[in-house]
Amino acid sequence: MPTVEQYLKDYGVSHQNPTNQIIHIICVPVIFFACIAMAYVVPLASWTGLVSESSASWFNLATLLAIPMLVFYALLGLRSLIVGAAWFGVSLAACIALEGINAPLLEIAIAVFVIAWIGQFIGHKVEGAKPSFFKDIFFLLIGPLFVQQEFNHWVKTGSLGAQS
Numbered sequence: 108m109p110t111v112e113q114y115l116k117d118y119g120v121s122h123q124n125p126t127n128q129i130i131h132i133i134c135v136p137v138i139f140f141a142c143i144a145m146a147y148v149v150p151l152a153s154w155t156g157l158v159s160e161s162s163a164s165w166f167n168l169a170t171l172l173a174i175p176m177l178v179f180y181a182l183l184g185l186r187s188l189i190v191g192a193a194w195f196g197v198s199l200a201a202c203i204a205l206e207g208i209n210a211p212l213l214e215i216a217i218a219v220f221v222i223a224w225i226g227q228f229i230g231h232k233v234e235g236a237k238p239s240f241f242k243d244i245f246f247l248l249i250g251p252l253f254v255q256q257e258f259n260h261w262v263k264t265g266s267l268g269a270q271s
Contacts, residue, residue: 108182111184114246115252117243121239122234124230126233127231128257130230130233131227134223134230135250135251135253137223138220138223138224140201140216140219141220143169147168147199148212148213149168149169150167151168151171152167176195177192179245190251191248
């Protein structure tokens with residue numbers, strides 16, 4: 108398995124253009140949230156009968172998929188695990204908040220997923236490079252780490268390009 112540094116280096120190859128980087132900083136979090144939201148609405152508890160009604164909302168496809176996702180991040184290191192867990196936690200909190208106001212979570216998730224992926228492909232058209240996940244599906248989970256790295260670099264220096 109590649110190291111987190113190797114994943115980020117390889118991911119960065121197709122994310123050098125500042126416009127593409129900005130698009131990713133916006134769209135990757137939205138896609139991550141949308142994926143969690145689409146999985147969140149799949150209620151596994153009611154299908155299995157293994158969980159009481161009071162905790163049924165917590166046993167869904169999102170919380171089930173969090174296990175292998177967080178294992179992947181843990182294998183990359185503690186920092187990756189913390190970043191992945193934070194992204195999952197924020198996305199889960201957004202799902203709960205939207206559910207709390209009776210927002211149509213699935214419809215919102217599908218809409219923002221489609222719009223954000225259109226943005227991603229526009230970014231890659233500007234970049235002139237295919238998305239990294241065409242090479243390795245695990246790059247879908249590297250995107251949040253890349254965005255975190257780019258954001259941290261931007262906060263420290265006022266410019267994008269931590270990969271440069």
